[in-house]
Amino acid sequence: MNTNAGNELNNEIKLLIMEALTINEVAPEEVGDDDSLFGQDNVLGLDSIDALEIVMALQEKYGVRIDDKNQSRFILRSISTIAEFIGKNRTR
Amino acid sequence: MKGRTFKHAMAAHCESGTLTALLNHAGLKISEPMVFGISGGIFFGYFESKKFPFPTFVVRSRPGQIRTALARRIGVKFAERRFRNPADGEKELDRLLSLQIPAACQTDFFYMNYLPGHVRVHINVHFVVVVEKRGEAYIISDCYSPELASLNRDSLMKARFAGGSFAPKGFLFYPVSVPEAIDFRKAVWKGIRSASFYMVKLPMPFLGVKGIRMFAQKVVDWPRLARDTEHLSHEIMKINIFLEDQGTGGAGFRFMYATFLREASELLNDRDLLEMSKRIMEIGDRWREISLFAARIGKRRDLGPDRLRELSGLIHERADAEEIFFKELLAMSKKKK
Numbered sequence: 001m002n003t004n005a006g007n008e009l010n011n012e013i014k015l016l017i018m019e020a021l022t023i024n025e026v027a028p029e030e031v032g033d034d035d036s037l038f039g040q041d042n043v044l045g046l047d048s049i050d051a052l053e054i055v056m057a058l059q060e061k062y063g064v065r066i067d068d069k070n071q072s073r074f075i076l077r078s079i080s081t082i083a084e085f086i087g088k089n090r091t092r
Numbered sequence: 093m094k095g096r097t098f099k100h101a102m103a104a105h106c107e108s109g110t111l112t113a114l115l116n117h118a119g120l121k122i123s124e125p126m127v128f129g130i131s132g133g134i135f136f137g138y139f140e141s142k143k144f145p146f147p148t149f150v151v152r153s154r155p156g157q158i159r160t161a162l163a164r165r166i167g168v169k170f171a172e173r174r175f176r177n178p179a180d181g182e183k184e185l186d187r188l189l190s191l192q193i194p195a196a197c198q199t200d201f202f203y204m205n206y207l208p209g210h211v212r213v214h215i216n217v218h219f220v221v222v223v224e225k226r227g228e229a230y231i232i233s234d235c236y237s238p239e240l241a242s243l244n245r246d247s248l249m250k251a252r253f254a255g256g257s258f259a260p261k262g263f264l265f266y267p268v269s270v271p272e273a274i275d276f277r278k279a280v281w282k283g284i285r286s287a288s289f290y291m292v293k294l295p296m297p298f299l300g301v302k303g304i305r306m307f308a309q310k311v312v313d314w315p316r317l318a319r320d321t322e323h324l325s326h327e328i329m330k331i332n333i334f335l336e337d338q339g340t341g342g343a344g345f346r347f348m349y350a351t352f353l354r355e356a357s358e359l360l361n362d363r364d365l366l367e368m369s370k371r372i373m374e375i376g377d378r379w380r381e382i383s384l385f386a387a388r389i390g391k392r393r394d395l396g397p398d399r400l401r402e403l404s405g406l407i408h409e410r411a412d413a414e415e416i417f418f419k420e421l422l423a424m425s426k427k428k429k
Contacts, residue, residue, distance in 0.1 A: 049329075049387040052336060056384060059377075067342040067351075068104040070236065 009083045013058075020057035021050055033080045051076055058082070063091030098194050098223045100233045100240045104341030104348055107158045108133065109235030110196045110219040115168065117194060118267045120274075125341075129352025130279045131161040132286035134345050136414075138298045138307040146317060146327050149307055149334060151344035153290075155217040155258065159265065161286070165279040167271040174261040178253045181262030182245075188266065189225045194233070196221050198263040200254035204234060206241035216258040222248070236339070280356045281425050287349075288422035292415060301415045308407035312400045321393055328403075329390035332383040343383070346376030362428070368421055375413050382406050 014028040023044060030043055038046050046054075054076060055066045064086060066072045075085045098117055103109025103124045108131070112124040128134075133153050140147040153161070163170055175181035188195050201218035224231040229242045243251075252262045291300040298306050318324035334344070341348035350373040357365035385406060389399045 048337070049332065049384070049391055052332070052380070052384050052387065056380065065347075065373075067347040068340070069337055069342075070102050070104065074238075 009086060010079050013079055013082050013086070016057055016061060017044070017054055020053050021046070031079060033083075034078050037076055037078055054082075058086065061092070062086050062089075064089045098221070098233060100223075101235070102238060103235035105152075105339040105345070106219045106235055107155060107217075108348075109339075110221055111159055111162060113221055113233060113235070114194065114196055114267055115270065118270050120168070120270045123351075123355060125348050125351035126355055127162055128158065128345070128348050129287075129356065130165050130283040131158040132283045132290065133158045133161075134287050134349045135290055136300060136303045136307075136344075138303040138310065140298075140310065147310060147314070148330075149303070151335065151340060161283070165282050166274045166276075168267055169269045170265045171268045172263070172265040174263045176261070178249060178262060181252060181264070182249060184262075185222060185264060186225060188264075189222065189230075193266055194221050194223045195264045195266040197248075197252055198260035199248070199251035200260065201251075203247045203251035203254070204232070204237075204241075204243065205247055206232070206237060206243060207234070211236075214254070214256070216254055216256060216260055218251075222264075277360055280360060281428060284353075284356075284421055285425035288418045288425060291418040292422060301411050301418065304407060304411035304414060308404045308411060311407065312397065312404050314400070315395065315397075321395065324395055325390045325393050328386050328395060331386035332390075335379060335383045343376030343379040346372055346379055350376060364424060364428075368417070368424070371417055375410065375417060378406070378413065379410060382410065 010033050011028060014031050017023070018026070018028060021044075026043055036042050037044060038048075038051065044050075051072060055072055058064055058066065066075055066085075075081055096117060099113075101109075101113060101116075103112060105124070105128070108124050108128045112122060112127050115122050115127070131153070135151065135153045137150045138147065139149065152158075159170065162168065173181075173184060175184070185195060185197065196219050198216070199218050199220055200214055200216050202212050202214045204212060204218065204220070220235075221233040222230050223233050223240065226242070228245045230245065230248050232241045232243050232248075234241060252260055252264075254260060294300045294302070296302070314327060315324055318327060334340075336342060336344075341351075350369045353365050353369035353372060357363065357369060382403070385403060389395055389403070
């Protein structure tokens with residue numbers, strides 16, 4: 001994946017997450033590609049229910065399936081880790 | 093199996109994951125979904141009893157059954173021991189480790205202090221493999237940990253001899269013999285037949301598909317059983333936890349069962365099983381929607397009668413879909429066994 005395509009995918013994922021979770025108070029550019037999405041210091045304030053919501057939104061948009069909690073813990077660590085997983089596994 | 097380097101791997105569920113790791117260590121190549129599927133681990137049960145503070149449900153066979161059913165179907169023999177005296181339990185584990193024999197131990201999950209505190213709760217049916225003893229610490233392969241972990245002696249002893257429901261009593265097991273040739277075709281179909289039978293043929297109204305229907309009917313009455321809205325919201329959100337968070341591999345083990353059917357279709361060169369795999373995957377997707385729906389309404393305290401009826405309707409749909417699915421799978425297993 002070239003850098004431009006990578007950036008584009010990262011931005012697309014940020015928008016998808018914000019839309020799925022109806023987050024209006026944070027701008028996409030405030031979320032760093034490598035920022036931790038979960039945990040106490042994350043800018044989006046996400047929890048485990050949001051994680052499930054993101055998993056389902058990613059499945060619908062990119063046709064990727066994240067089955068279990070162990071897997072999602074690593075994939076949903078940051079925008080970059082999600083983009084890496086999508087890049088390798090997307091079916092749409 | 094003795095003396096080999098133990099390969100740690102993460103897994104979706106502790107019991108099937110532990111069995112898979114021990115069997116792989118013993119030289120048998122088998123995946124976690126295959127272990128789960130051959131054992132006929134998929135299930136549903138809805139329970140209301142004075143023994144429980146609130147109604148609850150399960151999505152898999154009871155603890156220990158994955159091991160016993162798998163052993164019966166593929167011919168693996170396990171040595172198993174429980175101990176009245178903790179000192180005897182410790183001595184036996186140390187003896188096995190001194191012989192370089194890793195053993196699975198039943199533990200109270202709360203004492204697995206290499207995992208973050210917020211995920212640890214008191215639950216007496218967590219299985220780990222104890223790989224080695226180093227000084228006063230034990231090296232643990234826990235399928236929820238990304239790498240091998242170290243646990244001190246006191247914590248392991250407390251975990252192995254915790255009291256309460258399903259008390260481990262130091263229970264440990266390890267494989268002692270693995271057959272040279274396994275009839276996987278027979279084992280797969282027996283596992284499928286058993287799981288399908290338990291899902292659609294049991295006469296009890298709270299087990300199998302009937303149990304899913306009972307859950308759908310009863311969930312609208314949960315407000316009557318809850319102390320207050322906080323309590324109700326907590327119980328409704330537990331639906332999500334039971335389906336997604338408690339080592340189920342997602343959607344209450346339905347995704348793991350789908351992977352089993354896909355792997356079985358490849359192993360037996362059977363396209364029908366691949367189709368069934370796709371169908372249970374879709375059924376799992378709808379279970380996941382139930383998880384999310386329950387988590388959302390619980391979080392928002394949006395728990396009025398209309399919302400609970402909506403939840404009930406979604407669960408009824410799963411009962412209908414699983415009834416058709418498992419009836420077809422049962423018929424298939426009778427024809428192809």
